[in-house]
Amino acid sequence: MHTELELTTAPEVPIEAECLSPAKIKGLSQSGIEHLVMMHGNRKVRVGDFFRVTGNGQSSLRLEGDLSRVKYIGAGMKEGEVRVNGSAGMHLGAGMSGGVIRVSGDASDWVGPEMSGGRIEVMGDAGHMVGSAYRGQRVGIMGGEILIHGNVKNELGSAMRRGLIAVGGQAGDFVGVNMRAGTIVVMGGMGIRAGAGMVRGSIISFEPVELLPTFTYSCWLRPTFLRFYLCHLGQSGFEIDDDHMGGRYRRYCGDSVEENRGEILVFDSR
């Protein structure tokens, strides 16, 4: 059983809708959901002004339509499920600590900021700052999983402290910048300056990477932990071939500007 909300009126300006989260609608009647408040630019509006609501409040929420201008979907979520059949706007799953968000299309910038648990899956592309800290904050996501099947832009997982981020396509510059710990897997190649300022943690790339002058080659290895991660990702719908699963990776350590305790693993050969 789920609650369905279909976007029937295109917003003139962006909408902020942290009410589109299972905990906020759970137990509400259909009209209760319609009366939930969102921000449309600087105006307060009702969910019913823009969405056709079907069903009463369940712990599973289905959103239909192009929600690329609807921000904060699933923000602060602790449990339950949100499915977006279409695209989602900025701050998807901001601060979530549990539950699952699935987006069939693309997501915008700031996917899962301040996340501490749960899972966000995006079948299409996502923007900048996926799984990143907000400006000024020294620590990014504290846990959970962000799985992007398409491409992402810059600053993937900046300052992340714990958790897993996987990207099926390409990532932009500064992957895992200022990372404290955690794991980032990028399958389709990444931009420059990966791992700048990283303290600990692992960044894994299936494609060759241009590294900063403060990273040094240490050894090659066939990391066992990676098998577990990749098996898990395979079960989540990523196509992982056997070469990557059992292959040999070159390990670079850095960032020497920090304590040199982080690593970038670059796939070498099978």
Place this chain on the structure above:
Amino acid sequence: MILIPGRSSKQGTSLNAGKLKEEYQTVTSTIEMNESTMRKLGLSAGDRVRLSCATGKVEVECGKPRKDEDLPDGMIFIPYGPSSSELMESDTAGSGMPMSKQMVVDVECLGAN
């Protein structure tokens, strides 16, 4: 080729006269390259040039060549203005700042003015 828009004294002084005046418009639609680059592209001062990238395209005039040591090969300088805007991508990578000083463009010579 890498296009680097920047400030120049001339752009600055012509700004004071007014942006809708001819001088500012001329200054901001004139590019500079070094001698070798110009030679390679078969350009001479005064030629019309089309710059294009994914965002847009624009016609400008080729200015006097700069010495090779002043400007690296493959680099084009242009004072900020409407021409550089036409080529500027709007993605700011979560910073508010478009990439306005390091733009990859194609250069096409349109012949003498």
Place this chain on the structure above:
Amino acid sequence: MSETKTPEAEKDEPNIRIVEDATCTFCGCVCDDMELTVDLDANRITKAKNACVLGRAWFLQHGIEDHPQAMIEGREVPLEEAMDEAARILHEAKFPITYGLSDSPCEAQRVAVAINDLVRGNIDTTTSVCHGPSGIAFQGVGESTSTLGEVKNRADLVIYWGGNPAESHPRHFTRYTVTPKGRYIPNGKKDRYVVLIDVRKTPSAPVADQLIRVKPGRDFELLWALRALVRGRDIDPDIEEITGVSREVLDELVERMKNCNFGVLFFGMGLTMTRGRHFNSGALLALATDLNKHTHFVAKPVRGHGNVTGADNVVSWQTGYPFGVNFHRGYPRFNPGEYTTVDLLARGDADAALMIATDPASNFPKHAIEHLKKIPVISLDAKPTYTSRQARVAFMVATYGINTGGTVYRMDDVPITLRPAFDSPFPTDEEVLTGIHTRLKKLRANGRKKAA
């Protein structure tokens, strides 16, 4: 407000006034030692002693143009009517944005923030497209910095990175950083070592003892390598291939930085506007901070507009954030990339715009300009611009520093009071904004009454 001296000469030529210690607001240097000779009959400045080439143009080319004070859709209207219309637009908008402000005095900037607080708008300044990335970097690493006088008095190592002050800030070298004699720099330039780091040999190069040419787009790698070396860590032996700078040059620079008495790193938009943006600035700020383990070291962005630093300060003290501030929820929020003007326009988010002393229609990315053409724009400008030409409501305002007083902040956060040279028939931007603000308050109050 400010004092102007009437020289002896006035007795013979009653139409001439000399303004001493006037301030040039053309660039972020904000030189306050101008001696302006004003022809009061012609409403012109005939001489600007001490001004640089940009300053001279700023003062001498300034005249009072024959232009309406206010226009709506290109038609001249009374000022009051234009203010009514501007207020109506902002009141009705769901996502009104305000942008510019760096060529306005702080007094006007304060009203601009108040307007946005009232209409729950979005305010941003030109900082977002000059040193906004440095502001973001500052929030990550902090900054060791100083006023320019401290550089003059103490700096024996002066490094410029990605900037060309000879053309953008012509008096930076001579008034503040390189040639002046200071308390502990009795011989001026002879007592300093000057390094210029840039991708090209700019007209600033002759002032430098050393020019280090970095490959385009490789500033971050070079800065990062320097940070590692200052911390005594290893770097890739292929550093020259990556950055264009040899290991020997780097080692020498590192020793020079660690062993100076007071070092300073100035940086320009060669860092903030290229790939890496805030990380480039952040690397440079962190390098300066790291160097404090060895000696006293400071860093300072070289700011462009006359009062862009004032805009940072005003917006920060009123909202807590330096630029890109959104009030939709009745309190300030900050998120560059979301609430910054280029993004708001390019994504098509804004539905009305108040543009204050800025010309985005001529220098923003194409897609942003395209959206600007679709929404009602209110412009305040001292000269016709691309933006004012297409604005729905266009105000012509007096030029700050020449026709109006007020306060501006130099690039090193030093506040300076303006001394206007002569009167203008145009209102000040503070007056226009206050007029709009007053009207908005009435509209809001009426709205509340209706709701009640």
Place this chain on the structure above:
Amino acid sequence: MAENGTELRIKGGKVYDPANGIDGEVRDVLVRDGRIVDKVSGKARTFDAHGMVVMPGGVDIHCHIAGPKVNLSRKLQPEDHRLDVHPATDVTRSGVGGVTPSTFATGYRYATLGYTAAFDAAVPPLAARHVIEEFHDTPVIDKGFYVLLGNNMFLYDLLKQGRKQDFKDAIAWWVTAARAAGVKLVNAGSDEFWKGRRNENVTDVNEEIDPFDLTPLQATAAFIEAVDELNLPHPTHIHCNNLGHSGNVQTTLDTMKSAEGHRAHIAHIQFHSYAGEPGKRVQTGSEAIIDYINNNENITTDIGMVMFGKATAMTADAPLTWMLRFKDTKWVNADTECESGCGVMPFEYQDTNYTHTMQWAIGLELFLLSQDPWRVMFSTDHPNGASFRTYPRLIRLLMDRGFRSEMMGRVNQKAIKNCLLPQLDREYTLSEIAIITRAAPARALGLVNKGHLGVGADADITIYTDDENRERMFNAPRYVIKAGKPIIEDHEFVDDHIGRFLHTEPEHDPAIEDQIRPFFEDYYSIQFNNYRVDASYLHDHEVIPLRNSGNKKKGNK
């Protein structure tokens, strides 16, 4: 200011007005035209204050709320603002909170604690204009600042040359030019060490400062004497050398002794009351310090208490913040030419930490051992020891022994074993609280019309619902009246108010400008004529009268 004719009668409250010897007496307080009066007409608006506590508005004698260092701190910490927003109302502006709130939030939040005046403790003259501009946007409260002169190069040159009269005149000129309410010294003499000697610091107050042939202690003594002789309303406000270092008790005692009978105010003395060996664990030095103060009437002090939680180190003592820097914490250093240094750094006091707990305990000890509330005043050195928003909790700690021991049970026990706090049973009375938060600071600042409710006083009044939980009580006054105008009623803002700017104007020989000008032209980077803060910045202001000058008042009201 309230419109002429506005009259109020605050009826039946328990009034605490220690300056006038009133200690909880039930009586009416009458207001007309922004002042306390002895009679109002029948038309006066009446506030029923039965069962409530009526006090003069609070006066913060030492905080950092405006100017470049505060603004740097605001810009530095978006993450702190984001979690503590301050929405606009129909009558007030919006802002953000956190440890360094925006200007509007600062003013309103002081008001919601019952404070109606606050003094920024450290402003370089070059930044005075900036501070005053921020004050215009800091609502409700009256405000002023102390100008930083303790590392002023020109003044040190004068001392080196032994030009005492010129030194005095120059101090007076600077106070007047900057529009200050007092003179501040911060880690006197340290600038040359910090900026000129590769980030060193003063360690010994008797060590000569090159190139001035003068020790920090001699410089401090010279300022104390000159400021006293100039009859400034507030004595030299001193941040002693060696702040935060174990064993700094001796430095602090030496500094106080150097006053030699002249008035001196020692700022945030908690940070200067550490026994123990330098570089080793902090031990409490509160007894030695407070004994000296109890016995020497020329000294006033504010405590600079520490409370656990987020703070921000923000000081002209730049080497201090560098010392406190942990790993790669974001850190700001900002040098002001010829005048000052500055350091800003986010900081968190943790109750599990020995040193932090010790600092917390020492602040309380000093208060509980103090014999004269008129000279030992309340502060947290906001935001250094804690945000001003912790005041109600700290007041409860002073007033409520049970609460104190409950809290002692939850903090670092090694520190508690090492300090005196568990042995101290004293509880502050409401009257004593009124002294340390209102009456005493007003008196120490020479504010004859503040800190009390006698006839002629400014009608800055706070009315609290009496509550045994003093934290709750001081956290939310029921009414706040500023300059005779109700600002908060039933805990809600009903009006806005800009507040007044307070400064002083000591007499001096104007010819001193001819001495300062050439120095200025050589070593400053702006023009001398653009340095003074001109009158256009003052708006609604009041000149605090000099001592011994009678009760003259100037200003535009």
